[in-house]
Amino acid sequence: MMRNKLIGSREALDNFQFVTINSRVLFNEKERVVRIARAYSQVVKSAIKQLFDGKSIDELTKEFYNVLPNYIYLETALKQAKTITDGLLDREDEKGEIIHARIRRFWFGSRGNKSDKGNRNIKFHVLEDHVLIKVKDPWGKWVFGKAYFGKEYLPLLKELEDLASKKVEGYGAVVSFKDYPMIHLQVPLWLYLKHFSSLKPNGYGLIAGFDLNSDRLNVVVISKDGEIIANKTWWYSDVTRPGFTKGKAMALRLNALSESLNFLSRVGVDYVVFEDLFLVKRRRFTRSKSGNRKVSRFAKRQMLAHGVIKSLRLCFNVVLVNPKGTTNSEEHEKVMREKGFDRHTASAYLIALKGLGMLNDIK
Structure with a gap:
């Protein structure tokens, strides 16, 4: 009998490929990171309405590139807008009217790709007691920050960093702003279980x-x-x-x-x-x-x-x-x-x- 297995639909298994770990992050130039988040949020909000109007992702990619001139950021934002739109279409009320979206969060994300050594726009490097964060600015160079995930996560992140550098694993990443900037790293489930089971x-x-x-x-x-x-x-x-x-x-x-x-x-x-x-x-x-x-x-x-x-x-x-x-x-x-x-x-x-x-x- 096999142990520690997850059995379910394709939709479910797709949603359990990664585990998100979170940390507060201190950026050396916070205003530049905020600018990325403003542009990203603007794309998501504007794209939702236009997706309802029948526009395609390809059309929106061309239209919004001047707002967010980074293909991976833009692709991630439009995918998120599509997910929100599909969810709203599935939640029509009893009269058949679409429930409108209210986007209150302030954030940006970059999907992972092992070919990009983990992630093209948001990278990390594990140090002795913290994690160095690098965020790609579409209008400039990299922005640096420090994250403190906790010592128990450092061996996990160190192995993920090594796998990413060898183009074996990718990881998604999100930077959010509520009370303060947070970094959310999507760690492969198998790797998370290896360290925490x-x-x-x-x-x-x-x-x-x-x-x-x-x-x-x-x-x-x-x-x-x-x-x-x-x-x-x-x-x-x-x-x-x-x-x-x-x-x-x-x-x-x-x-x-x-x-x-x-x-x-x-x-x-x-x-x-x-x-x-x-x-x-x-x-x-x-x-x-x-x-x-x-x-x-x-x-x-x-x-x-x-x-x-x-x-x-x-x-x-x-x-x-x-x-x-x-x-x-x-x-x-x-x-x-x-x-x-x-x-x-x-x-x-x-x-x-x-x-x-x-x-x-x-x-």
């Missing part, structure tokens, strides 16, 4: 299905024969109350994830199963205003990403299954009746069964 005891081939919700986390453990071994709920109901900050809410949810995975390690689970949210194109809203507030504020994909990475770090195999039928279906109603489960426990059970089915299909 911790072995768990061998399990018994058990499968655990997760149902992630705004106010609770439900887990059902089944055997390879589909027999229910255990089920458990971790509550964090306070996070859905008005006034509860997103940061504190996410911290409580991630703490529940950590506790659940530690529990599963003790039980003998080898496979953890989550819904493949990358197959879900639209958020499902209800007639309940409070319910809609929970849906809109709950960053479910973010929680899924944390759950997947945390699971892989702990050497679980991760399976991502199509969520169709795990919440509203005749089978879901039947499970609630026959097993005496509430809606969320029934969903976790069906998710576990779908994971078992996928594993049986690939054996």
Whole structure:
């Protein structure tokens, strides 16, 4: 049995190629970096409207090159605008009207490429206690900065720097400005796991299905024969109350994830199963205003990403299954009746069964 594997749709696997690590960065000429961010943000905002109007990426590349005269920056900005546009098209409201984008962030990015020795525009060099950052100015020379990722990340970054110099790996990079400049480096997942994984005891081939919700986390453990071994709920109901900050809410949810995975390690689970949210194109809203507030504020994909990475770090195999039928279906109603489960426990059970089915299909 292979361990530490991620099994899911192509869309999901594409979203788990990299892990982002972050650090504050101090630039020697901050105003030059801010100029790049202003131009980049202007391109993203302007391109969204024109993409809606039917213009192609090729047309926009020619049009905006005078605004942001760097092909890689421009390509990254237009790709981001296309992603935002596609997301808005998928989130039409019930009347068929497009939800308008409000771009509040102030940032710029440069996609990675191993042929460019990692990244053409944003480079780094690991020193004894910090990381030197180099940012390409489209209107001038390089801008330098210092980042402090923490000593535990330096061996990882040192190896990535070496791989990039040999044209073996690339890395994406983003510089953002909220309270202060931040650098976000996209590290290859395999390399991140190499440096930060911790072995768990061998399990018994058990499968655990997760149902992630705004106010609770439900887990059902089944055997390879589909027999229910255990089920458990971790509550964090306070996070859905008005006034509860997103940061504190996410911290409580991630703490529940950590506790659940530690529990599963003790039980003998080898496979953890989550819904493949990358197959879900639209958020499902209800007639309940409070319910809609929970849906809109709950960053479910973010929680899924944390759950997947945390699971892989702990050497679980991760399976991502199509969520169709795990919440509203005749089978879901039947499970609630026959097993005496509430809606969320029934969903976790069906998710576990779908994971078992996928594993049986690939054996």
